[in-house]
Amino acid sequence: MDTDRQTPPSALAVEPHCAAPRRGRPRSEAAEQAIFAAIERLMMEGAGLGDLTIEGIAQAAGVGKATIYRRWPNKEALLVDAVVRLETPEPELSGSSARQDLIETLEYMRRRGLDKRSRWVLMVIFHQLHSLPELKSVYYDRVIQRRRQVIRDVARRGVASGEFRADLDLDLLAEMLVGAMLVRTVLWDDSPLDDPALPVTMVDALLSGLGGPAHAAAR
Amino acid sequence: MDTDRQTPPSALAVEPHCAAPRRGRPRSEAAEQAIFAAIERLMMEGAGLGDLTIEGIAQAAGVGKATIYRRWPNKEALLVDAVVRLETPEPELSGSSARQDLIETLEYMRRRGLDKRSRWVLMVIFHQLHSLPELKSVYYDRVIQRRRQVIRDVARRGVASGEFRADLDLDLLAEMLVGAMLVRTVLWDDSPLDDPALPVTMVDALLSGLGGPAHAAAR
DNA sequence: TCGATACGAGACAGACCCGTATCGAATAAA
DNA sequence: TTTATTCGATACGGGTCTGTCTCGTATCGA
Incomplete structure (x- = not known):
């Protein structure tokens, strides 16, 4: 199982001291970059906030949906981070x-x-x-x-x-x-x-x- | 069937010279008022544009969905009329x-x-x-x-x-x-x-x- | 009276989306 | 090597909404 607490990558959510370097495979930094880049690209192609779906973002980023939900608890948290990141x-x-x-x-x-x-x-x-x-x-x-x-x-x-x-x-x-x-x-x-x-x-x-x-x- | 051309009640859509008083039961003016009143009421209760659904509007107005779709070709046309009407x-x-x-x-x-x-x-x-x-x-x-x-x-x-x-x-x-x-x-x-x-x-x-x-x- | 249309109600198909779960493969620490 | 975790992919349940269609009923012109 990997349904434990998320470790969100950026600003908003908890990100509690990942001081304990956990045992298994580490999270891919590239996946995060790809997710943000995909959101940005979809935006530039004219999508509104309502047009952004988790499935669409995952596909555009070449990433599984689980990879997103492992980092953010829901869609809104992801979008908050994405928008804040563009400031x-x-x-x-x-x-x-x-x-x-x-x-x-x-x-x-x-x-x-x-x-x-x-x-x-x-x-x-x-x-x-x-x-x-x-x-x-x-x-x-x-x-x-x-x-x-x-x-x-x-x-x-x-x-x-x-x-x-x-x-x-x-x-x-x-x-x-x-x-x-x-x-x-x-x-x-x-x-x-x-x-x-x-x-x-x-x-x-x-x-x-x-x-x-x-x-x-x-x- | 009554899937012929719509005769939208108000501003935007076609409304082509209903010069020919058609044969069957005439459309209910009260239904239109009820529809607009329901939209207004839902709005006042805090609904956003995205929260307004045809089903919700029909229910709030005590009207069948078909009664709405008989007048407007789709949701957007209805909302356009509703907003323009409030000006x-x-x-x-x-x-x-x-x-x-x-x-x-x-x-x-x-x-x-x-x-x-x-x-x-x-x-x-x-x-x-x-x-x-x-x-x-x-x-x-x-x-x-x-x-x-x-x-x-x-x-x-x-x-x-x-x-x-x-x-x-x-x-x-x-x-x-x-x-x-x-x-x-x-x-x-x-x-x-x-x-x-x-x-x-x-x-x-x-x-x-x-x-x-x-x-x-x-x- | 009769045919045509509108009515409210609701079933229905089709589509979309969220969030979860599961899969085999990959990658790390112990 | 073993164990834990992540990876991309995808299936699934549950929900929502649109727009069409079908009921039985009501109301009009002819």
Whole structure:
């Protein structure tokens, strides 16, 4: 029998100290790589989260289903690991100014939207998150909340330095910038991300304001 | 047999001039209402689009499956009609000023986000759109593109009147406002829509700008 | 009245998928 | 060599859903 505890390969699940080098044949590292590579390949071929089946993944990876279920307790755990694994590292913010940091954050989002793999993750996350509550909560805690916090911190520094208005609503700033970028990435297929000046345009629009002379006069 | 052409009740499908009042028993209007009502009820009970099954809908409506398939050729066509049917009418814009029109548009979105039925539609659309390509394209053409156009038109008038900057990027304005609202509605559960001043805050933030004295000095 | 159609109910086939179990072969430690 | 574990492959049970079809009944035009 091999129906004992799983030893999941990566982030989420238990992975309890495999300190005891067990006796039998060791798990194949290549199998794991093949599984992740197969998921990635299926994704690139246009599959959604719902189209990914354990059987399909196993076949694409040239792997038996048991090899998957020996590592993950169920489909959702596998997909959580697969998605988390695709996350790219956060950008290092230069800190030269709050405006510059916001621009760099948006530039990071823009590049993610241009990268096919990252784009797929975003699309999947936003379009099918509901069906996998575990994946949803993990992604929220690990990615979304963290990035919101980054923007909030930047905004706080900007307020302290006088770059931003003293009465700035931190969440509002984050929402307008992130929202605009997400709309382009996830929602509207015809709003391109190609323009490298996009982050600068967005941040400066929000900082300088879009009101014209009539609006300034009316204040 | 009654496997002839369907006569779908509402928007999407063919509905070809039922000019010939056919001979047998007429279709029950009550059945259609019951079907739509059942979908709505299931939605309110928390079901996602993927949880809606023809069998479940039929049972909840007290209707036979054949009664559904007599009207719609498949599940997707039914759901398209059901979602389109839930769309609330566009708001009448007062036109007193471009700023006011933007505020009214956002206020409409805010109210939609607070209404449970509309919120469900939005969540479903954004989280599960991929799996129903027909629904996706219908919703894009009927709703999303139209609303984008409304904001673009308002922005154009604002530029003409001098309320907005002459070099305004119309799409950028729409994206930042709509994106911010959508983020609150669909994405972040903890950003409430309760504040009635939200639309004013957002529009004025974007028009007046969020930059502080240091930013103004640096320009 | 009679034929045609719709009704609710449900059986049915076909497909799909998950998660488990089993197979012989392979690969490690003891 | 022996024992334990993994490997890929595949069969299996159990479940779900779609879409078609068949009941007996109800309601219409002719």
